[in-house]
Amino acid sequence: MTDNRRILLLNGSPKTERSNTLRVAKAFLSGFPESASVERIDLYRSDIQPCRGCFSCWGSSAGHCVIPDDMEKNLAAVRRSDIIILSFPLYFFGMPSQVKAFLDRCLPLMQPYQGNVLDSRPSFHTLRDESLKEKHFVVISSCGFVSAEEQYQPLKKQLDLLLGCEKYTTLFCPEGELFVVPQPVRQRERYLEDIKKAGAEFSEHLLLTEQTKKKIAMPMLSPRGFEAVTAEHWLSLH
Numbered sequence: 001m002t003d004n005r006r007i008l009l010l011n012g013s014p015k016t017e018r019s020n021t022l023r024v025a026k027a028f029l030s031g032f033p034e035s036a037s038v039e040r041i042d043l044y045r046s047d048i049q050p051c052r053g054c055f056s057c058w059g060s061s062a063g064h065c066v067i068p069d070d071m072e073k074n075l076a077a078v079r080r081s082d083i084i085i086l087s088f089p090l091y092f093f094g095m096p097s098q099v100k101a102f103l104d105r106c107l108p109l110m111q112p113y114q115g116n117v118l119d120s121r122p123s124f125h126t127l128r129d130e131s132l133k134e135k136h137f138v139v140i141s142s143c144g145f146v147s148a149e150e151q152y153q154p155l156k157k158q159l160d161l162l163l164g165c166e167k168y169t170t171l172f173c174p175e176g177e178l179f180v181v182p183q184p185v186r187q188r189e190r191y192l193e194d195i196k197k198a199g200a201e202f203s204e205h206l207l208l209t210e211q212t213k214k215k216i217a218m219p220m221l222s223p224r225g226f227e228a229v230t231a232e233h234w235l236s237l238h
């Protein structure tokens, strides 16, 4: 099967190449046909200054930010992509600061807010460019706790408001530290194989079934097993 869609992978872990979440994102992409083109931006290596809140992008500079950093280039990458994958660790029930800085700096993509009523559109801000509505967003995240279900509630609420309920696909992965410890090899391989299957499912249907999402949110090990295999890892940091 050929796939001419352009994929943008936004790696939002400060650990860049050593990111647990990136392992999941790479496994997900391995399920796509080889013809799919992937562009990657490491957000923590990108010069993204905080939004200044000046609203120039909604005024005199019409759709452009006045800050001279990498965001102009990053937003051009968003515009030319069909599928945008945000890959980041969960930090205190939300996204890491550089990912938030990136999202704040997406304000130029939106029209000024003029009392628009919150509804089920992709964002309650009208988008400047109609073609942005056609994009598919995938959020891949790993966390340190055994229960992804509970940990991701605040982030899910934020994404629902930002992107619109049901307008994006999530892969929320518990027990992220299992990607850095030697064991359990078999469970990890099986899990990454499931992620690859999810990638194949998404590349074909542009969505994941509830069953697939549930499978991915299931921990690889019980809380006790998880504690046992990660204990040495935490001690090694002392």
Ligand SMILES: Cc1cc2nc3c(=O)[nH]c(=O)nc-3n(C[C@H](O)[C@H](O)[C@H](O)COP(=O)(O)O)c2cc1C
Pocket: 013, 014, 015, 018, 019, 020, 021, 022, 088, 089, 090, 091, 092, 093, 094, 142, 143, 144, 145, 151, 175, 176, 177
């Ligand atoms: C500052 C900080 C905050 C974190 N907050 C949470 C959290 O709220 N819930 C959780 O389950 N894990 C939390 N974690 C653990 C990470 O989400 C977990 O280690 C993740 O797998 C790291 O992914 P990465 O290697 O892609 O950066 C936190 C880690 C750090 C460093």
